[in-house]
Amino acid sequence: MNAVSFSVAIDVFDARAAEAAIPALSEILRDCVANGASVGFMNWNTTADYERFWRDVAAGVAGGQVVLLGARAADGLVGTAQLHLIGKPNQPHRAEIAKVLVHSRARRQGIGEALIQRAEAIARDRGRDLLVLDTDEHGAARRLYNRLGWTEAGTIPRYALMPDGADCGSTFFYKGLA
Numbered sequence: 001m002n003a004v005s006f007s008v009a010i011d012v013f014d015a016r017a018a019e020a021a022i023p024a025l026s027e028i029l030r031d032c033v034a035n036g037a038s039v040g041f042m043n044w045n046t047t048a049d050y051e052r053f054w055r056d057v058a059a060g061v062a063g064g065q066v067v068l069l070g071a072r073a074a075d076g077l078v079g080t081a082q083l084h085l086i087g088k089p090n091q092p093h094r095a096e097i098a099k100v101l102v103h104s105r106a107r108r109q110g111i112g113e114a115l116i117q118r119a120e121a122i123a124r125d126r127g128r129d130l131l132v133l134d135t136d137e138h139g140a141a142r143r144l145y146n147r148l149g150w151t152e153a154g155t156i157p158r159y160a161l162m163p164d165g166a167d168c169g170s171t172f173f174y175k176g177l178a
């Protein structure tokens with residue numbers, strides 16, 4: 001599909017909306033993996049695997065541990081991101097951003113940045129003042145996080161695999177919100 005111009009809204013999904021969005025979220029995840037993103041899945045994973053993943057995320061939304069964002073364009077969902085609220089008693093100030101995914105047809109229009117900024121704003125509203133995340137050392141996200149004021153803590157070589165089985169280092173970031 002060709003890239004088109006989007007006017008995008010960022011929605012916060014409740015558990016019911018998260019469940020309803022599973023097919024669209026699975027398509028975004030499938031597209032990202034098919035385009036070589038190291039986001040937890042391999043080339044051989046199937047739609048059933050992606051749907052199972054999003055069902056678990058929807059359960060996290062229902063349980064209050066996960067904030068799920070969706071970037072909605074005129075033709076449907078084109079991006080997503082998660083904020084994981086750390087439940088440990090000794091980490092009430094910390095949250096983690098995960099699975100920032102933008103469909104390949106909608107990239108380089110500021111949607112990734114909008115998702116991250118919204119996740120940061122929600123973290124602040126929830127009383128979190130330290131955010132962490134990790135991302136593929138060679139991916140577009142690394143530039144994006146650096147531009148948005150995140151600090152690189154370091155890169156662990158061979159932390160994960162690319163969808164084709166090649167080694168993938170992960171760069172760990174943090175950002176203070178105070």
Ligand SMILES: CC(C)(COP(=O)(O)OP(=O)(O)OC[C@H]1O[C@@H](n2cnc3c(N)ncnc32)[C@H](O)[C@@H]1OP(=O)(O)O)[C@@H](O)C(=O)NCCC(=O)NCCS
Nearest residue numbers: 037100101102107108109110111112113135139140141143
């Ligand atoms: C990383 C990812 C989420 C970025 O999404 P995106 O919507 O393309 O992000 P943005 O548009 O905000 O920024 C990407 C680039 O587009 C540029 N851009 C933003 N708006 C633009 C516009 N209107 N015109 C031209 N370029 C633009 C940004 O400056 C940025 O440039 P850079 O690549 O030099 O840093 C996306 O590439 C993706 O889903 N990758 C696969 C999954 C992945 O690796 N996720 C990270 C896991 S934590």
